[in-house]
Amino acid sequence: MESMVAEHDAIALEPLLEKVYRDGGYDFREYKRGTVTRRLERRLHATGVRTYWAYMKFLDAHPEEYQRLTDDLTIKVSGFFRSPYTSQQVAKLVLPELVSHKRKQRERSLRFWSTACARGEEPYSIAMMLAEFLGHRLPDFDISIHATDISRQALKEAWAGVYSTKDIEGLPSAILGGYFTGSGEGYEVTADIRQMVSFSYFDLASTTKPPFLNLDCIFCCNVLIYLQKTLQERVLGMLYDSLTTPGYLILGEVETPPESLREKLECLDSKAKIYKKNGKG
Ligand SMILES: C[S@@+](CC[C@H](N)C(=O)[O-])C[C@H]1O[C@@H](n2cnc3c(N)ncnc32)[C@H](O)[C@@H]1O
Incomplete structure (x- = not known):
């Protein structure tokens, strides 16, 4: 998937995670950045917005997106008797x-x-x-x-x-x-x-x-x-x-x-x- 996030937008990542914590109650501030950014890209694609700043506005207008983001940010691969x-x-x-x-x-x-x-x-x-x-x-x-x-x-x-x-x-x-x-x-x-x-x-x-x-x-x-x-x-x-x-x-x-x-x-x-x-x- 081609990255939609321009480099200049990457500085918006911290404010975005801060917002998700403050307004959504989900704390991804200390998650490894690689997974978080990859998964965020999926939400940008899904919601049709192009930047983290625009995504913050989207969150304000669609509070149900906090849960969707959380469901997408978490990797739920598992299995019975996995190991x-x-x-x-x-x-x-x-x-x-x-x-x-x-x-x-x-x-x-x-x-x-x-x-x-x-x-x-x-x-x-x-x-x-x-x-x-x-x-x-x-x-x-x-x-x-x-x-x-x-x-x-x-x-x-x-x-x-x-x-x-x-x-x-x-x-x-x-x-x-x-x-x-x-x-x-x-x-x-x-x-x-x-x-x-x-x-x-x-x-x-x-x-x-x-x-x-x-x-x-x-x-x-x-x-x-x-x-x-x-x-x-x-x-x-x-x-x-x-x-x-x-x-x-x-x-x-x-x-x-x-x-x-x-x-x-x-x-x-x-x-x-x-x-x-x-x-x-
Ligand atoms: C890869 S699965 C692991 C499932 C199972 N423990 C296993 O080993 O098969 C990771 C799980 O961690 C959950 N998770 C991620 N961050 C979490 C957090 N801060 N608190 C509780 N669960 C979390 C995810 O929602 C996901 O279901």
């Missing part, structure tokens, strides 16, 4: 240790957070992993999987829990047969799995105060890559505060914790990006 190796290592390293700890503490609660849940594939995969791992012991636990995102469109689809043939492609037949109903028209996640997951809007960039506390395990996968370093640090600091001890943090395959947290987190698997808060720091 097979990570899923395998969570089942091998995290779940046995966590469940055994809970048993010793005589605690029934298992609290998870999928921090950028997109269309729900990740939190539902967590629920399926728990169902697979716990088997007949599943009713012994109170499971809550909080699933949050800033794309309201993605949250709506996640909540519906219905997926296309392409979405479920490659899933083992035991998972497909055990946790989905339906056929080519649409595959719906079963009620048993859905009732473990609750979806809500939460912007990771909006605060350093955790919305949930005493969590056992947090998935923050494939969202940090879009954020600048300072924001990555703030987000991960907040996630660290949300975890109980022991608590587990799972990142995306190409993501790592910042220097400031490396000493406080034990790395359980550097390839699967599984970290553990032991409460030393």
Whole structure:
């Protein structure tokens, strides 16, 4: 796509992001510039305006554009059991240790957070992993999987829990047969799995105060890559505060914790990006 944004207009990027934050409530000020500008271009094409300045005027006249921009600025590529190796290592390293700890503490609660849940594939995969791992012991636990995102469109689809043939492609037949109903028209996640997951809007960039506390395990996968370093640090600091001890943090395959947290987190698997808060720091 040919760039519509002249170089002189590029200085309008900061005021535009400031406006989107101030008037629209969406904070992309500390996102990596490459993705933001590429995605903004799409909105310029879609709305037929040629410059960032004109786009600011367009936003004033069409406030519904803030949400469309947010939906376009966010990349929602995901998948059930997206990283097979990570899923395998969570089942091998995290779940046995966590469940055994809970048993010793005589605690029934298992609290998870999928921090950028997109269309729900990740939190539902967590629920399926728990169902697979716990088997007949599943009713012994109170499971809550909080699933949050800033794309309201993605949250709506996640909540519906219905997926296309392409979405479920490659899933083992035991998972497909055990946790989905339906056929080519649409595959719906079963009620048993859905009732473990609750979806809500939460912007990771909006605060350093955790919305949930005493969590056992947090998935923050494939969202940090879009954020600048300072924001990555703030987000991960907040996630660290949300975890109980022991608590587990799972990142995306190409993501790592910042220097400031490396000493406080034990790395359980550097390839699967599984970290553990032991409460030393
Ligand atoms: C590439 S998807 C990752 C989905 C899933 N975690 C995975 O690994 O497959 C990135 C998601 O991050 C969400 N996102 C981007 N910025 C966010 C923010 N500040 N707070 C919460 N979610 C955000 C996007 O809307 C999108 O759904």
